[in-house]
Amino acid sequence: MSSYLIGLVGSGIGPSLSPALHEREADRLGLRYVYRLLDLDVLRLPPGEVLAAARTAGFDGLNITHPAKQAILPHLDELDPEAAALGAVNTVVLRNGKAIGHNTDATGFAHSLSRGLPDVAMEEVVLLGAGGAGAAVGHALLSLGTARLGVHDVDPARAAALVEALRRRFGAERAGTCEPSAVRTADGLVHATPTGMAAHPGLPIDESLLREDLWVADIVYRPLETALLAAARARGCRVLHGGGMVVLQAAESMRLFTGVQPDAARMLAHFEEMEGEPAHAA
Known part of the structure; x- marks a missing residue:
């Protein structure tokens, strides 16, 4: 054996x-x-x-x-x-x-999103978090056909570095930095920071930005129902937790x-x- x-x-x-x-x-x-x-x-x-x-x-x-x-x-x-x-x-x-x-991580997220939210609009998606997990998610989203990806991170330099890497791979028009308020007009929101984990409780975004026709995916899986997903669900959003990824x-x-x-x-x-x-x- x-x-x-x-x-x-x-x-x-x-x-x-x-x-x-x-x-x-x-x-x-x-x-x-x-x-x-x-x-x-x-x-x-x-x-x-x-x-x-x-x-x-x-x-x-x-x-x-x-x-x-x-x-x-x-x-x-x-x-x-x-x-x-x-x-x-x-x-x-x-x-x-x-x-x-x-x-x-990239293929794990891509397969999870395709499996869990197979028919969502992906013209414009906002990604919160440009660290290691965020980098994987960003590449996955553009590989799946997201037309325009907005990236926000508490460290602007880190967000800019990820955007530059995404542009080199997918084209200059496909990615840019953004503020969380970009969620107001986006089709989807993907959260890829530690906020919401058991050791890092809380919401990564003002919940007033969430709306019914927005889909929300979180890569955190402990707890499975993060504060972000609970707030999104309460507003009628379709949600995807981090378990599949x-x-x-x-x-x-x-x-x-x-x-x-x-x-x-x-x-x-x-x-x-x-x-x-x-x-x-x-």
Whole structure:
């Protein structure tokens, strides 16, 4: 039986469902698979030192989450083309003495949106958050056909850098920076910051900007019903929680770690069992 030691690197990751998702699917696949949380807040080490320690300890791979998706980049030996284009990594394969960075967030979000909100208008979409997760979501939205993407971040330089990367890949007319008030005329809103997580409660936007004909997607999944989604639902918006994205990116990460294709539908069902809600639109 093949065996794997995998970890999750990030801050405030105690509530993560990743260990249960990965280990249960590995059992179904006949793999010996141990998944450990490497919480930066607990270890009090920067991401690069955690990666170095994981390599020394014999880890086979790492998932990377907030706030390390970009901070980990200088410490990797290689990047696959998608991760290089996104400028962010959520999966690191440790093999043959090398740390190779990948990004499964973009495809995970794209598949989740297509599955959960398959018929929404995407002429104009606002993206809140230009960090590692925001970069993946931005690329996914433009790949899915968003005509004009407005990007807002509390750090204007970070928003501008993501817009520049998106323009290089998709064309100058497809992306620009914006203020949250752009939501007033947008078709959709995607939230990709830590706000709303258990450790970062609150709303990322003034709820008065939400309106009935706006769709709202959140990449946060703990809690599944964030304050943003609750406010959007109360105003009649169609909403998408972060469960589908986290499951679908996890399935692709497992494939990269093991070379074995997980059953994504089975993993979605397991997530629904743990959360008591479907892992797509709500």
